[in-house]
Amino acid sequence: MNMIKYLKSGVAIAASVMAMTSIASAEGSLNLYNWGEYINPEIIEDFSKEFDVDVTLDTYSTNEEMLARIQAGATGYDLVWPSVHMHDIMQKLNLLQPTNVNQMPGFENIDPSALRSKEDPKAEYCLPYAWGAVGIFYNKEMIPELTSWQQFFDYAAANPGKVTMLDDLRETLGVGLILNGASVNSSDKDEITAAEEFILKQKPNIGAFRYDIIPLVTAGDMAASHYYVGAVLNANQSPDKLGFVIPEEGATMYQEDICMLKTAPNTANALKFLEFMMRPDVSAKNTERLTNGSVNTAAIALLPDELKNHPAVNPPAEMRAKLQIFDDLGKSLRLYTRAWDRVKTN
């Protein structure tokens, strides 16, 4: 079912993008380079109609992939969606240009706590886009209620091979760090080694390190999976069967910002798009599709109840306090890559 849904939405995106590119009399164009499945296609359509702009959308699946392409000299894109730490990197590498988005109408809607970039604390460059927790997506027929990482690993110990974790070195080692009470941005060799040993100890019980798990959890092949809050879309479609939770010990979170590239060919349209994205109704429409945290305080009021009141989508303050975001680690990243190589091999 889910495969079909994904295929359908893929076709829908492709079709809408093609429809847009065929508008011949457009005022101009705008080229977006975003994560796959990370914007509501209707929003692109709305923008395209309202401003009579040809919009194209290309997608990537990791920050590194996007950076590598931009660094290799890919031009033609106007806006990109880096995670906050990648936003910092790109700004340091002089790949972005200022937008003064903080002077635009609508910026008063943006939650000041969403200005997470260290290089761009006043949002002179990029606009905060969306954020979300990385928690556990689970099948309620196998685990009626899941609340903690402890319970997740206990279940795995009793039912080896029935849980998965992400195939991402910082996310998965991050869980080890959180459970040992350390920061997910630790550069301390001993803390990272302890996290490595923790994950390694769990490894025999973990079925797979994998991103694409929604069909497996939905079918009951897997009971629980370390996954992004976007799975709430599926959980809300069958709330009796599926659930998503931010574990009580804490979790990691992501946030992406929309940034304008230095090489952007259509700066005027890009700025219009940033302003458009700050409208509460547009932002809410996008959040309904992405089912993740909103950075737009005025938009939250417009969300349907099952999102507004969802403790993983719109977590209460005490839960937000337990979420950690990744920083750029610079050279210390190698401590993680090597620990991860050992986890994967041993």
Add this chain to the structure above:
Amino acid sequence: MAGSGAILARKRRTLILLLAPLTLMLSVFFLIPLSIMVIYSFLEPGLYGGVEWNWYPYNYGRILGWPLNDFETFEVIYLKIFLNSAQIAVMTVIVTFLLSYPAAFWVSRMTGARKNLALFLITLPFFANMLVRIYAWLLLLRPTGFFNTILQSTGLIAEPLNLLFTNFSVIIGMVYILTPFMFLPIYASVEKLDYSLVRASQDLGANPIQTFRRVILPLTAPGIIGGSVIVFIPALGNFIVPAFLGGSKVQMTGNLIERSFLQSRDWPFGAALALLIMAFVVILVMFQISRQNRAAERGIA
């Protein structure tokens, strides 16, 4: 005399002209990227991907144990991953061989339309995208998938077997995608097999095992060797099958190389790993060729 010289020169010109496109393609799309890889493998990794232009042979030290500096330590895990990949690749070669060899004899004995149909069926899987076919195996092998459902409903097993995300599922996936590459070369040499030689050995009193070992096997050996090489090499470097069917718990060198480039931002290390695999494969093939040449010389003598 002058006439034959002119013909020779013209022949050479034609040859150069005919080979030029291939030579150009190989040098642009193979030699240049290969040189970039060799150079990168001796440079320092850049902080955000890419390279720093400093001499840095320690990427090899991490894998092989020498040379090392203060930052880089030798880790035996990289050799372990490599051995594990080689093991999976060898298993793949063995299983594809066991499947293809008898099938090749069977198909070669068919006639007319049936034979064409059989050959068509063997190449049929190429018509569908590989990712889709691998994904289909995931659906077949998973706990609520086809095999487990059948086994459970017939009462052979009580609990679903863990077929997915194991070495077993990786080898199944590899065998599935690589069998045609083993079959076709073997089929070509089986098709050429001269049955009068088989009958001659029978007439001369060889029993079936002797006939097979001394006549049929040596005559089809070129196909077996060719098939083994073109199955072994892609199996060794594959990263899609272990990522999908191994759940990234089964790890092969291809996965490590992919991760070095995309997650670890360590291009030189990825380049060093890729070159070591290539060196290993080249040595293996050279060894095989020299053995074949020696065997051929013995044959003439």
